[in-house]
Amino acid sequence: MAKTDQTLRALHDEGLLLLANVTDAGSARLVEARGAKAVATSSAALAWSWGYRDGNQLPLKLLSASVEAMARVLTVPLSVDIEGGFSDDPDKVATVVEAVLTAGAVGINLEDGHASPEILCRKIEAARRVAEAKGVDLFINARTDVYLKGLVAPEQQLAETLTRAGFYSSAGADGLFAAGMVDADDIGELCRxxxxxxxLLYRPDLPEIEALCELGVRRLSAGSAIAEFLYGANAALAADFMITGRLSTQHLDALTYKGLNELMPPV
Incomplete structure (x- = not known):
C-alpha cells in the first residue's frame, strides 16, 4: 500500500489522469488491463451493483467488500468515492475511511453536497488523522457540488468554488473535484x-483533453456515465432476448442516472 499511495500522488503531477470509473472487481480488472494507471470507483455504480441507490445508502460492509475485491485483483492504485462519508459526524466518517483503507484503497473522494463547507473540512481532517495513524499517504479528493447541484446562483459559482477550495486545502485535501464545471474560463481560473x-467530471460540453491539459486540469473522471451505458445495454439485450431468444446490439442506449437510481428500492 505504501508504494501505491505514492504512485497515486505522483500521477497527479504527470499530466491529466483519466479515470474510467468502475463498478466492481471485474470492471476494475478490465480497466487496468486496458492500461489504466489508477482505478477509481463510481459511488453510484458501486451502489447500483448491490441494488442500492446512490446517496449514502450503501451499507459499510458491502462497500468494504467491494473495495477488498477490487484491491485483490489490482496492481495499480485504487481510489474510492465514499460520497459524504455516510454521515455528518466526523468520527463516523473516520470509521468509513479506516474501513476502505484497510480494504486496500489509497485515495478517497469526499463531497460537500448541500452541507456547509465547514462540515466537509472536519471530515477531511478526520480522514487525514486516520490515514496518518495507518501509515497511508492518503490522496483526499474533496468534491464540491457548487456547480453540479447549483448550490449558489450561477454568477456566484466560481467565487464560491474558489472559497471552498481554500477551506478544503487548509483542512488537508489534496485535490478539488469541481463536479459540473465546464466553462473553460472558470476552469482556468480555478487551476490558477x-x-x-x-x-473535473465528464460532460459532453467540456473542452477537449488537450485544452484541459493546457488549462491545468490534473484529473478527469467518467463518474457514473460508463455504468449508465452498460446498464442500459444490459437492459436492452435482456429485454430483446426475452422476446426473441436472440441477442441484438443494434439499439443500445444509456440509462439515465435518475432512472437507474430510482430503479433501486429505497432503504
Missing amino acids: STPLSVN
Whole structure:
C-alpha cells in the first residue's frame, strides 16, 4: 500500500489522469488491463451493483467488500468515492475511511453536497488523522457540488468554488473535484487559483483533453456515465432476448442516472 499511495500522488503531477470509473472487481480488472494507471470507483455504480441507490445508502460492509475485491485483483492504485462519508459526524466518517483503507484503497473522494463547507473540512481532517495513524499517504479528493447541484446562483459559482477550495486545502485535501464545471474560463481560473489538483467530471460540453491539459486540469473522471451505458445495454439485450431468444446490439442506449437510481428500492 505504501508504494501505491505514492504512485497515486505522483500521477497527479504527470499530466491529466483519466479515470474510467468502475463498478466492481471485474470492471476494475478490465480497466487496468486496458492500461489504466489508477482505478477509481463510481459511488453510484458501486451502489447500483448491490441494488442500492446512490446517496449514502450503501451499507459499510458491502462497500468494504467491494473495495477488498477490487484491491485483490489490482496492481495499480485504487481510489474510492465514499460520497459524504455516510454521515455528518466526523468520527463516523473516520470509521468509513479506516474501513476502505484497510480494504486496500489509497485515495478517497469526499463531497460537500448541500452541507456547509465547514462540515466537509472536519471530515477531511478526520480522514487525514486516520490515514496518518495507518501509515497511508492518503490522496483526499474533496468534491464540491457548487456547480453540479447549483448550490449558489450561477454568477456566484466560481467565487464560491474558489472559497471552498481554500477551506478544503487548509483542512488537508489534496485535490478539488469541481463536479459540473465546464466553462473553460472558470476552469482556468480555478487551476490558477488553487494549489489543489483540479478534478473535473465528464460532460459532453467540456473542452477537449488537450485544452484541459493546457488549462491545468490534473484529473478527469467518467463518474457514473460508463455504468449508465452498460446498464442500459444490459437492459436492452435482456429485454430483446426475452422476446426473441436472440441477442441484438443494434439499439443500445444509456440509462439515465435518475432512472437507474430510482430503479433501486429505497432503504
